[in-house]
Amino acid sequence: MTRQVPLVLCFLFGIVMILTEFVPHSRSQGLYQGIVNWSLIISPFALVLAVATLIQTHWTRISRHTEHWQYSYVVFIGIIIMVLIGVPTFLNNVSFLSKIGLSFGPKSPIFEWLFNNVQVPMDATMFSLLAFFIASAAYRAFRARTFEATLLLITALIVMMGNVPIGDLIWNTVMAWTPWDDVTSTARQWILDNPNLSARRGIILGVSLGVISQSIRIILGIERSYLGGD
Amino acid sequence: MEVFGIWVAAFLTFCIYSFLYRDNPFYRFAEHLFIGLAVGYGIVITIHQGLIPLAWNPLWQAITGEGEASRWGLLNLIPICIGLLFFARLSRRHSWLIRYPLAILIGVGSGIAIPNVLQADIFAQTHGTLTPFSQIGRLSAFEIFGAILMVIGVICTLTYFFFSVEHQGAIAGISKIGIAFLMIGFGSAFGNTVMGRVALLIQRVDFLLNNWLGTLF
Secondary structure: OOOHHHHHHHHHHHHHHHHHHHOOOHHHHHHHHHHHHHHHHHHHHHHHHHHHHHHHHHHHHHHHOOOOOOHHHHHHHHHHHHHHHHOOHHHHHOHHHHHOOOOOOOOOHHHHHHHHHHHHHHHHHHHHHHHHHHHHHHHHHOOOOOHHHHHHHHHHHHHHHHHOHHHHHHHHHHOOOOOOOOOHHHHHHHHHHOHHHHHHHHHHHHHHHHHHHHHHHHHOOOOOHHHOOO | OHHHHHHHHHHHHHHHHHHHOOOOHHHHHHHHHHHHHHHHHHHHHHHHHHHHHHHHHHHHHHHHOOOOOOHHHHHHHHHHHHHHHHHHHHOOOOHHHHHHHHHHHHHHHHHHHHHHHHHHHHHHHHHHHHHHHHOHHHOOHHHHHHHHHHHHHHHHHHHHOOOOOOOOOHHHHHHHHHHHHHHHHHHHHHHHHHHHHHHHHHHHHHHHHHHHHHHHO
């Protein structure tokens, strides 16, 4: 009951999705769409898992007073503020709240203000921070000790220089006396369209074969790790 | 309110950049606030773009008879009940019930993946690799070289990932060429990533110099 039924459900839903994909009859397509809609209804509930784990982790940090436990309150405050402003759209009908200028839901000005002035800047800054760490990591990784590292270094340099106008300017200034001036952007595009794309295609084909074999294993009940222990 | 928003954004930007000096309370505050807001935003969007339009609205319309919904909308109770089983995670005794929705989602995902991956990735990528040879009469010598290089690159890369055969002799040689192609691929990805991050950095510095300092002077 605890393991067999989920395995049967997984098999049934998996097989039905494969078969209906190949049967163009309207009823088959209706069944396919119906199951897709069902899974679209079920999947948002999976957020419960993620949120419960996050809350559990931070609650444990607070209760055990581990290092920097105070900041876990900031996580909770962030979640509560967004949820309180973004979820209860029914409160827009309360005249008192409307009168004092409070509105709720994802289109509420307060929610949009928080998104535009707090979340988006922090998101961009966090990712831009990586520019510094990538530079220091590149210094360590790119010391061209082997043929492969040299290849990686040269490709990265060409792609970076070809991406910005200053790359062309530097190349043209340095290489003005050779017949190869004005080639950085062309070289970058050729690398992206040929050797880079062939490596990517190799990876995509390998990953796709892996996805198919793993999916078959899951549907047939050979792969059961998603069921967990016990 | 707009100026206040710029100041808040600038303060949080400085908080995060302070990490470049070393880990400090300002950075930790911004980091935790970012996690909290991002999770909260995810919850709001999931509820408003997933649960309400797909589950709640059809169900409510089926119950009240409003709109174009039929009594079939009541069938949405089944996936809602299955989805609610995710809450079993909160009880140790009943946590095994979570396997039901998980099994259905994984089964549906696997069932969708097999034909779609076959079509979108394997067939499409193979087609893209071989298509230039169908137009070989119209290609320049350089383009033909590119097309041949593409096939060699794909075969060598795949050989590198083929672990069913020991990499010795010819296979080892081919897989070495595969590594070279992979390095070019990783180098390109690295170059593009660096440029993307630098573009974000420029955008943040531009914000601080023009938007934030613009409120002062």
